[in-house]
Amino acid sequence: MKMLRTICALLILTAGTAAAQERHFTLQAPAALIENGFLRHLLPRFSLKTGIRITPGADPGNAAFGDEGIPVFRQGERVWHLSRTDGPYTEAFQDWLLSDIGKRTIESFATDGTNLFSTDVAVREVAVVAEITGDVAMGEEMSLKHCGRCHVVNETNRMNAIGSTPSFGLMRTFPDWEGRFLAFYALNPHPAFTQVAEVTEPFPENLPSPIAPLEVTLDEIDAIAAYVATIAPADLGAPVRSQ
Template sequence: MFWKVAISLALLASPIAAQDKAFSLQAPDTLVQTGFLKHLLPRFSLKTGVRITVTEGAGDAALGAEGMPVFAQGETVWHFTSPGGEDMDAFQDWLLSEVGKRTIEAFAPDGTPLFSADVGRVQAVETTQITGNVVRGEAVSLSQCGRCHVVNETNRMNAIGSTPSFALMRTFPDWQERFETFFMLRPHPAFTQVTGITEPFPENLPSPIAPIEVSWEDIEAIGAYVGSITPADLGKPIQLQ
């Protein structure tokens, strides 16, 4: 009877497993030890829902000396190879996109970028599409972000004056990436939980304040809302005589 139950459970679980968006990525230890992949891969996964597991042995795809050049580390150019497939193709396209390039060059643990997206080739620039529910984004922004940031006129008198408003942050060239990864940027990790993405707070180190709890759909909605607002008018630059 037990083996029949086990087989039944396995059959029921199979369709779910088949729907998983994931692949393994072979990477040499010299690259892993830089910490770069811990910076790069979660940002791709958060955007696409594709989970990448790094392995030193054989993987579904690989970073190495052959294939499509995707980023450089000093004079070393790292290449990406894969047999193809929706998830692996999406990762390659993301690495070559404008957002991917900015993410690559944002890795600067000591203040100096260690990797470059300039690998000596002309790549087609991918335009990032903003998705998400604008109405939901406004509601989530007010309820979860409004205790610190001025979201709009609704909470102008209830926010903290020392934090930038949404309209001001909308003027930043990388505003979209900032809003998509805000929970990784200080001080947010100390009090932000993203369903199914961030690890729970350690029991001995609980959040110092009431935590913000959002889903990835909430984050997409916030981005859609911010994309719909008018950037703050900062006036003309000061002209030095």
């Protein structure tokens, strides 16, 4: 009987040990996250909270920090992602990283008083500014020649334009002014009387230009856009407010 009790106790102890060992998974992590002490800060706090042990290393594991998976934290301009196999322990780790306490743990890690990680993983948009390289002097000349028939270009033709058409200064206030000038020949009413060398088709024989055709090249259009870039947007004043 005593031996039977001993065997039962050993079986229970073995089962308990096996169960404890099962609450564990391996995490592949780059040397950069190991050597700076970040994982020594992060993983024990997760284990203390959940009872799940994680063994980090360079070899492939049940989960990995890298460039694939869901974004979990940022280090400078780099966003670290977590990829994982299906399972309750790796899922618990992912949920903890995305929780408030997990985020606070990530952001509290610091070296020499400097926090190295952030949980702001939103994609940062980089504004791309197009460089206008046309000939400004040519642009002013072409603007007065081709556009000055209808639009006020500058003081030179202020009294010779059509009053119902917007001035260059006014159009310079449009947020998409550059695109409008570079593709003006495709915007009404310009297609009816504009020919761009090697771009537009000739006018149909039954639909000739209603006025003297405006004939221009792509280089001249680039020059016009470069000139318009030098024009200060018109001061339209404050919006009208009703009393």
